[in-house]
Amino acid sequence: MLLCDKVGLITGAGSGIGRATALTFARDGAKVVVVDYHLEWAEETAGLIRQAGGESLVIRANVASETDVQDMMSRAVAHFGRVDCVSNNAAFGGGFAPLPDVEEKNWQRCLDVTLKGIWLCMKYQIPQMLKQGGGSIVNIASLSGVRGEANQAPYSAAKGGVIALTRTAAAENAQRKIRVNAINPGGIRTPAILDYFARVPGAEERTAAVHAMRRLGEPEEVADAVAYLCSDRASFITGAVLDVDGGIMVNPHTL
Numbered sequence: 001m002l003l004c005d006k007v008g009l010i011t012g013a014g015s016g017i018g019r020a021t022a023l024t025f026a027r028d029g030a031k032v033v034v035v036d037y038h039l040e041w042a043e044e045t046a047g048l049i050r051q052a053g054g055e056s057l058v059i060r061a062n063v064a065s066e067t068d069v070q071d072m073m074s075r076a077v078a079h080f081g082r083v084d085c086v087s088n089n090a091a092f093g094g095g096f097a098p099l100p101d102v103e104e105k106n107w108q109r110c111l112d113v114t115l116k117g118i119w120l121c122m123k124y125q126i127p128q129m130l131k132q133g134g135g136s137i138v139n140i141a142s143l144s145g146v147r148g149e150a151n152q153a154p155y156s157a158a159k160g161g162v163i164a165l166t167r168t169a170a171a172e173n174a175q176r177k178i179r180v181n182a183i184n185p186g187g188i189r190t191p192a193i194l195d196y197f198a199r200v201p202g203a204e205e206r207t208a209a210v211h212a213m214r215r216l217g218e219p220e221e222v223a224d225a226v227a228y229l230c231s232d233r234a235s236f237i238t239g240a241v242l243d244v245d246g247g248i249m250v251n252p253h254t255l
């Protein structure tokens, strides 16, 4: 029970890594605020938490909207009294196109959800955590934000920004009992990537091959890392960017 008596909040908790994180938080003893743009997906996650004997609150919010994020935090605190552990996970991919072909509306929407959304969430989470005496935030970034990604300029730029924002928030709050870290997942078996595999023949095998482990990750493998970083067991970790990637960043070949 890593998160016994804590209150967790996860954005984008209606699917994939966010849903797995919500279920993992509940299994680890937390009460969970399940946030998603798609209300019915969030309600499905809450149903799974309920079936497992956990407690949750569903909130529909668009993380790119300041009024939605403000309302999300007010309702979470009104219901559970505090928010200890957060995973800012919601993102919008921005499509696949070479940089000159990216349409401005895709650039804008990707940056609004994936980068501005993380800033807005922390803008309202940090003051609440200061008021209650501490907390822990884990932002979901991506390796694309570290090494770039062909045909994903807006997404890579936004995720690079998420890493910079994470380190900035960690620096500002290190002496105020608020820890802020990020996770770079590798290829994780979620609806978003499965949809891509269904459309592009051979993509699943090629994606598995870039991991030293030669397989994709499961959403629960990222969720476990989020729960650990949110827990008191990670009490001396802040400003870290943890790759949960089956070894994408190491060379699996010998000379």
Ligand SMILES: NC(=O)c1ccc[n+]([C@@H]2O[C@H](COP(=O)([O-])OP(=O)(O)OC[C@H]3O[C@@H](n4cnc5c(N)ncnc54)[C@H](O)[C@@H]3O)[C@@H](O)[C@H]2O)c1
Residues within 6 Å of the ligand: 011, 012, 013, 014, 015, 016, 017, 018, 035, 036, 037, 038, 041, 061, 062, 063, 064, 089, 090, 091, 092, 113, 117, 140, 141, 142, 143, 184, 185, 186, 187, 188, 189, 190, 191, 192, 193
């Ligand atoms: N799956 C992967 O291989 C992978 C790899 C690297 C990084 N990531 C990152 O992990 C996170 C989760 O990815 P996933 O694959 O589970 O995605 P997913 O598409 O399965 O789920 C994303 C969830 O976010 C919600 N959402 C989207 N826009 C929102 C908004 N504006 N406000 C609130 N909710 C919103 C969606 O409704 C959905 O439920 C994302 O930040 C993604 O960039 C995923």
